[in-house]
Amino acid sequence: xxxxxxxxxxxxxxxxxxxxxxxxxxxxxxxxxxxxxxxxxxxxxxxxxxxxxxxxxxxxxxxxxxxxxxxxxxxxxxxxxxxxxxxxxxxxxxxxxxxxxxxxxxxxxxxxxxxxxxxxxxxxxxxxxxxxxxxxxxxxxxxxxxxxxxxxxxxxxxxxxxxxxxxxxxxxxxxxxxxxxxxxxxxxxxxxxxxxxxxxxxxxxxxxxxxxxxxxxxxxxxxxxxxxxxxxxxxxxxxxxxxxxxxxxxxxxxxxxxxxxxxxxxxxxxxxxxxxxxxxxxxxxxxxxxxxxxxxxxxxxx
Amino acid sequence: xxxxxxxxxxxxxxxxxxxxxxxxxxxxxxxxxxxxxxxxxxxxxxxxxxxxxxxxxxxxxxxxxxxxxxxxxxxxxxxxxxxxxxxxxxxxxxxxxxxxxxxxxxxxxxxxxxxxxxxxxxxxxxxxxxxxxxxxxxxxxxxxxxxxxxxxxxxxxxxxxxxxxxxxxxxxxxxxxxxxxxxxxxxxxxxxxxxxxxxxxxxxxxxxxxxxxxxxxxxxxxxxxxxxxxxxxxxxxxxxxxxxxxxxxx
Numbered sequence: 353x354x355x356x357x358x359x360x361x362x363x364x365x366x367x368x369x370x371x372x373x374x375x376x377x378x379x380x381x382x383x384x385x386x387x388x389x390x391x392x393x394x395x396x397x398x399x400x401x402x403x404x405x406x407x408x409x410x411x412x413x414x415x416x417x418x419x420x421x422x423x424x425x426x427x428x429x430x431x432x433x434x435x436x437x438x439x440x441x442x443x444x445x446x447x448x449x450x451x452x453x454x455x456x457x458x459x460x461x462x463x464x465x466x467x468x469x470x471x472x473x474x475x476x477x478x479x480x481x482x483x484x485x486x487x488x489x490x491x492x493x494x495x496x497x498x499x500x501x502x503x504x505x506x507x508x509x510x511x512x513x514x515x516x517x518x519x520x521x522x523x524x525x526x527x528x529x530x531x532x533x534x535x536x537x538x539x540x541x542x543x544x545x546x547x548x549x550x551x552x553x554x555x556x557x558x559x560x561x562x563x564x565x566x567x568x569x570x571x572x573x574x575x576x577x578x579x580x581x582x583x584x585x586x587x588x589x590x591x592x593x594x595x596x597x598x599x600x601x602x603x604x605x606x607x608x609x610x611x612x613x614x615x616x617x618x619x620x621x622x623x624x625x626x627x628x629x630x631x632x633x634x635x636x637x638x639x640x641x642x643x644x645x646x647x648x649x650x651x652x653x654x
Numbered sequence: 655x656x657x658x659x660x661x662x663x664x665x666x667x668x669x670x671x672x673x674x675x676x677x678x679x680x681x682x683x684x685x686x687x688x689x690x691x692x693x694x695x696x697x698x699x700x701x702x703x704x705x706x707x708x709x710x711x712x713x714x715x716x717x718x719x720x721x722x723x724x725x726x727x728x729x730x731x732x733x734x735x736x737x738x739x740x741x742x743x744x745x746x747x748x749x750x751x752x753x754x755x756x757x758x759x760x761x762x763x764x765x766x767x768x769x770x771x772x773x774x775x776x777x778x779x780x781x782x783x784x785x786x787x788x789x790x791x792x793x794x795x796x797x798x799x800x801x802x803x804x805x806x807x808x809x810x811x812x813x814x815x816x817x818x819x820x821x822x823x824x825x826x827x828x829x830x831x832x833x834x835x836x837x838x839x840x841x842x843x844x845x846x847x848x849x850x851x852x853x854x855x856x857x858x859x860x861x862x863x864x865x866x867x868x869x870x871x872x873x874x875x876x877x878x879x880x881x882x883x884x885x886x887x888x889x890x891x892x893x894x895x896x897x898x899x900x901x902x903x904x
Binding site: 382 | 700724866886
């Protein structure tokens, strides 16, 4: 039995496996299938200050090895989450609240509301910045620094994770920008922007036309980006992108991730996360690894 | 709601482009009429949401139309004896009150299959009138199951079998004679829309089972939503798939 616990920003997680935002709700539905207290943590559905109804349907499509989604941040609003779900979720495991906004002030306000209530705040900066002509906050280093700072100024007690978009020029430069803005941790990658077409209708399958690409097919790109980002910063890194099994998770740890998130695979197999946790334990045992954190950043380049 | 590895007992063509898949679970899993399951197809990240047609102790039958790569693979690669990854039972299913005695069932295309499960559940205690629409004679199936009703009408778009027209038209033709207490319906959205419009002044509840592209199938990902009358969004997989027609936007 290996020690699977990991420490992120001074907080101990019982293992490095966390379901990714948007694939797990607030954990209640999955808890009907298995006890989610086995997880290292749960990253919540993206929260905004006010309730959002999201995009029209269809919101999902499939392509070889990947899926595309454009849910559009449908959520009940942060207050409702705090009132109805937070206490229950905290009784189960470490809570990472994923938050989004359209202005710097949205990010500042939502962080202030969650400060001290959750274990971590994860900033979704892939949303369009209404004050910058709709370009996502997460594209340019300058705006990443700015939004990280606005969030950090309102988080006195809770560590800040900045979730990086992969649709960028330099992931290393953006990782550094998040760190300079005050991020205590970074997570990556968010989804790649893509399109899938129904050739009979000559129309995109997703109502929003484009959607975020995730799933097994993106893993090599995600591993490369996690490696580049981890090399560039000294803060902890949470890696994700196409993890389907324990071996995939180990690739991310070796590339420099301190913990991992699992998204799309929760749809393929509702038991994906507990299976990955068991698989990590088995792999460590069979490889003489006593503490899983020993694997982090042990990649040896050719 | 359970994640199971089932064993395939049968996977055969029953009509033009329609297959019937029967699998056995290790122990009996109670499934109510109108509930569905998510079936994994290897190489596909998303599972296929498919309505349960028959549930007989640990033997469960679902029927599906060949629609895309996933369902084609399900038809060609999955043979009796092989394992199948299934999540079930999902969704709310059809609910009828004791006072609702005469029930009309209106189905079209693959929408007839969840209604077969309703026939099996309710035929003991209710008087059932089924109106089932198919494209043509080659698409007609499940007639032996329809025999369990008090009356059934097969409708075909081209008139090659039974009533020439849609299931909704066949149902409306007999409405005043049958005078149902409630309607259960499943089929393509234009069909459900026509049914909702035609019944809005008839003062009876119409319960429709909806179809939508799904992610998790258990209510967590908010992918398969439908609009509600009050402007909110309901999850087809968890709050549905059955809704009262007047409550949802079609």
